[in-house]
Amino acid sequence: MTAVLEVRDLTIGHGGVPLLAGIGFDVARGEVVAVLGGSGCGKSTLLRTLIGLQEPLAGSVHFPGIGGPEQAMSPPQFGVLFQSAALFGSWTLLQNVMLPLQKWTLLPKDAARAVAMARLRLVGLEAAADKLPSEVSGGMRKRAGIARALALDPPILFLDEPSAGLDPVTAAGLDQLILTLARGLSVTVVLVTHELPSILAVADRCVMLDRQAGGVIALGAPRELATHSDDPRVRAFFRREAASRTT
Amino acid sequence: MSSPGFRLTASGGAGDRVVELAGVVTLAGGAQLWRELRDAVAATDTARIDLAGVERLDGGGAALLYAVRDERVGRGRGCELAGATGDVARVLELYGSPPQPEPAPPPRPHALLADVGDVAHDLWRSWQAVFAFLGDLCWALARAVRQPRSVHLGEFGSLVERAGTDGLPIIMLINFLVGAILGLQGAIQLHRFGGDQFLASLVGLSVVRELGPLMTAILVTGRSGAAFAAELGTMKVNEEIDALRTLGQDPQRFLVLPRVLVLVLVLPVLTVVGDFLGTLGGMAIAVGYLQQPAVVYVQMFELWVDMLDFGTGLMKSVVFGAAIALVACQRGLAARGGAEGVGRSTTAAVVAVLFTLVALDAAFTWIFSLLDW
Numbered sequence: 344m345t346a347v348l349e350v351r352d353l354t355i356g357h358g359g360v361p362l363l364a365g366i367g368f369d370v371a372r373g374e375v376v377a378v379l380g381g382s383g384c385g386k387s388t389l390l391r392t393l394i395g396l397q398e399p400l401a402g403s404v405h406f407p408g409i410g411g412p413e414q415a416m417s418p419p420q421f422g423v424l425f426q427s428a429a430l431f432g433s434w435t436l437l438q439n440v441m442l443p444l445q446k447w448t449l450l451p452k453d454a455a456r457a458v459a460m461a462r463l464r465l466v467g468l469e470a471a472a473d474k475l476p477s478e479v480s481g482g483m484r485k486r487a488g489i490a491r492a493l494a495l496d497p498p499i500l501f502l503d504e505p506s507a508g509l510d511p512v513t514a515a516g517l518d519q520l521i522l523t524l525a526r527g528l529s530v531t532v533v534l535v536t537h538e539l540p541s542i543l544a545v546a547d548r549c550v551m552l553d554r555q556a557g558g559v560i561a562l563g564a565p566r567e568l569a570t571h572s573d574d575p576r577v578r579a580f581f582r583r584e585a586a587s588r589t590t
Numbered sequence: 591m592s593s594p595g596f597r598l599t600a601s602g603g604a605g606d607r608v609v610e611l612a613g614v615v616t617l618a619g620g621a622q623l624w625r626e627l628r629d630a631v632a633a634t635d636t637a638r639i640d641l642a643g644v645e646r647l648d649g650g651g652a653a654l655l656y657a658v659r660d661e662r663v664g665r666g667r668g669c670e671l672a673g674a675t676g677d678v679a680r681v682l683e684l685y686g687s688p689p690q691p692e693p694a695p696p697p698r699p700h701a702l703l704a705d706v707g708d709v710a711h712d713l714w715r716s717w718q719a720v721f722a723f724l725g726d727l728c729w730a731l732a733r734a735v736r737q738p739r740s741v742h743l744g745e746f747g748s749l750v751e752r753a754g755t756d757g758l759p760i761i762m763l764i765n766f767l768v769g770a771i772l773g774l775q776g777a778i779q780l781h782r783f784g785g786d787q788f789l790a791s792l793v794g795l796s797v798v799r800e801l802g803p804l805m806t807a808i809l810v811t812g813r814s815g816a817a818f819a820a821e822l823g824t825m826k827v828n829e830e831i832d833a834l835r836t837l838g839q840d841p842q843r844f845l846v847l848p849r850v851l852v853l854v855l856v857l858p859v860l861t862v863v864g865d866f867l868g869t870l871g872g873m874a875i876a877v878g879y880l881q882q883p884a885v886v887y888v889q890m891f892e893l894w895v896d897m898l899d900f901g902t903g904l905m906k907s908v909v910f911g912a913a914i915a916l917v918a919c920q921r922g923l924a925a926r927g928g929a930e931g932v933g934r935s936t937t938a939a940v941v942a943v944l945f946t947l948v949a950l951d952a953a954f955t956w957i958f959s960l961l962d963w
Contacts, residue, residue: 432827432928449621454654458617461653461685477827477927496617496648527684528649529677 346407347372347499347531348393353402355385355392361400362388365558368550372498373529375521377542377565379580380552386535387426389552390503393533394423406499418447421499422492426507428484430476436463436487437472443494462490466520482513489520499531500524506541518544539581543569551577594619597643600630607634612643617650627658636668647678652685716924723920727850730842741851742844749848753814754856758863761809765864768805769797769871776872777879786880790887791894793872798895802865803903804951807910810857811943815918818849819939822922823932831923841923850915857911858904865903902963906954910947917943 348370356362362385370376378386391397393404406420430439440459444450450458463469466486468479476484485505492500505521506514518541524530525545536542542549542565549568551561553576561568561577569581595614602608609630615623631637639655641647647655655671662669674682734741776792822845825831831841869891876882921939925931 433930448617448650450624451621454620454624454657457657457660458620458650458653461649461656465649465685475927493649496650523684527680 345372346370348533349403349405349407350393351403351405353389353392353404354400355388355397356400357388359400361557362554363552363558364401366402366550366552368559368562370499370531370533372531373525374547375525375532375534375545377534377536377546377549378552379535379537379542379549381537381554381580384552384554386537386552387503390501390533390535394421394501418495419443420497421501422489422495422497424485424488424492424500424502424505426503428476428488430484430487430491432476435473435475436468436479436483436490439476439487440491440494443491447495459490459494462493463487465493465523466490467516480513482509482517485509485517486520489517489524493524493530496528497530499533501533501535503535504538505534506536506538511540514538514541515544517541521545551580594622596623598623598626598630602634605635607631607637608640609637610640610643612645614646615641615644615651615655616646616648617654620650620654623651624654624658627654628661631658631662631669634667637662637670639669639671640673641671641678641682642673642675644674644678647674647681649681649685652681655682656685719924720920723923724916726842727846727916730840730847733840734843734847740840740843741847742839743848746848746852749852750856752817753810753852754860757810757813757860760813761806761860761864762867764809765797765802765805766867766871766874768801769793769868770875771871772796772801772868773872773875774879777875781880786876786882787886787890789872789876789880789882790890793875794869794891794895795899797868797872798865798899798903800903800951800955802868803861803906803910804947805868806861806864807857807907807914807947808944810853810860810911811914811918811940811947814853815914815943816936816940818915818918819922819925819936820932822919823925823935826923826925827928827931846915846919846923849919850912853911853915854908855911857914858907861903861907865900898963902954902958906951909950909954913946913950914943917946 346369350366350368353366354361354364355366366389368376378389380386388397392399395404430436431442434442437456437459440462441455444455444458445452448455460469460472463472466489468483468486468490471479471483471487476487479487489500489502489505492502502521506517509517521532521534522545525532532545534541534546546565548563549561549565550559551568552558553560556576560574561572563572565581568577572578572581595616596619597612599610599612600607601610607630609627611627627639631639639659641655659669659671671682773789773793776789777786780786780788780792822831825845831845834841834844873884873887876887877884918939921935921942925935
């Protein structure tokens with residue numbers, strides 16, 4: 344399997360103070376990898392480092408064959424969904440999705456509009472295209488954020504807490520969308536989350552972080568980790584899901 | 591420019607045309623695909639776009655193929671996408687859309703009468719909002735008088751610092767310069783008629799009664815009024831105002847009343863400082879340009895400017911302070927629609943406050959002239 348993302352011996356932190364160290368993993372094309380861990384363990388900091396918004400303290404992040412975040416003059420090679428969706432509040436959903444198309448392609452306006460509408464249709468938001476972000480629900484904002492992240496057909500999607508704060512039905516719909524993108528379009532998805540149902544539903548592999556251990560404590564398929572891991576921290580994390588299902 | 595990656599071959603006549611697409615059909619070559627494909631199928635009754643030779647299709651390419659098809663179908667002409675297999679068919683299926691037989695009707699042109707009606711309606715709604723705001727504030731004031739502790743005074747000190755102390759240097763500088771400019775203009779004219787000694791009364795009365803309060807209020811509008819509107823507008827669009835309500839806090843008492851109180855207290859103090867510096871600016875011209883002893887300027891100032899003149903200026907500044915805070919807070923709390931909405935409400939607040947200040951100043955001047963003050 345060809346890796347499209349290589350993380351090697353990465354140290355991340357704030358203001359020169361390491362938060363996590365020795366992080367290393369590969370992500371293959373079309374794979375869904377969940378970065379998980381408790382609140383405040385450094386998941387979002389790792390994501391910001393992977394997408395180039397934050398400098399690593401040590402180590403490297405490579406995107407073999409597709410360039411990387413440092414290529415500022417070329418179209419971005421990955422799409423990003425931020426935790427808050429980060430849609431531009433005074434623009435409609437359609438305008439939000441059209442923005443990268445107008446910036447990075449030579450498409451005339453009607454063609455860019457058609458492509459943006461197709462992205463919104465893919466995430467089930469065609470009817471809400473002319474609405475402002477403040478006029479739609481949190482789940483719709485997240486889906487619009489995914490449509491915007493998909494605008495340029497990036498080979499990799501980074502999703503920060505896509506289903507956080509959503510009801511189970513909406514969250515399941517988002518999980519289904521992520522699977523559709525990965526299986527149908529061979530998009531590689533790196534998912535930062537601590538939502539266990541989502542992890543079990545979509546992730547091929549998990550990278551589990553722990554603040555106290557200061558790095559990665561588990562790497563593998565979620566169901567394997569849930570049932571066969573020897574690490575009590577990993578078992579505790581997954582057991583919480585089992586407890587919540589019985590209630 | 592890089593190669594688009596696809597090959598397009600058209601065959602057949604105007605009645606029935608087959609367009610064969612081959613190679614890589616992606617968003618990267620989208621602009622060329624859009625142009626060439628639309629040209630190829632433009633003047634035909636029915637068109638078949640054969641995708642058998644397509645090796646790779648991405649979402650953007652699929653979206654463009656469907657857009658070309660839908661455009662033709664919308665015009666009542668036949669078009670089909672055919673021959674896709676494997677991954678290409680799967681992407682096509684993911685992005686699939688039902689053909690759209692009816693093009694969307696063009697938007698109705700605006701009629702002048704309708705536009706006038708819309709503007710009048712918007713004006714009426716905004717006045718309604720202002721009156722509702724004033725009503726709420728009166729109610730909040732009444733409750734605050736009954737329960738003084740219910741007014742949130744936690745940030746009173748920092749508000750006084752931001753609106754007052756921080757603004758002092760610019761207020762001193764501008765008022766000094768205004769006094770000096772007025773003094774210079776007056777000195778040139780008065781000197782022609784040998785009336786140098788009247789410069790103190792000209793500058794003194796103008797500054798103390800009109801320019802001091804007005805200039806200070808305008809500066810406070812630019813600093814504190816805009817800040818209040820932006821601050822409250824941001825809180826509104828971030829749902830912090832709603833959160834306050836759900837916590838049982840009245841935004842009027844929690845946010846608006848402290849700001850009104852601060853400006854009602856701070857603006858007269860700033861005005862006194864402004865008056866002093868404005869008068870000093872005039873004196874600088876009297877001494878420097880007219881070679882008049884400073885003591886003469888001070889004596890003439892004392893002779894012509896009395897406490898009633900100061901009183902009228904301070905009375906104005908109290909009302910100006912309340913007006914700045916009220917209008918700015920009302921506009922801020924009326925913000926809607928994200929960052930742009932906050933920008934709009936801040937601009938609207940500054941414009942509305944400036945208009946209100948000038949209108950109030952004119953009203954005061956008229957009333958004082960009737961009262962012979």
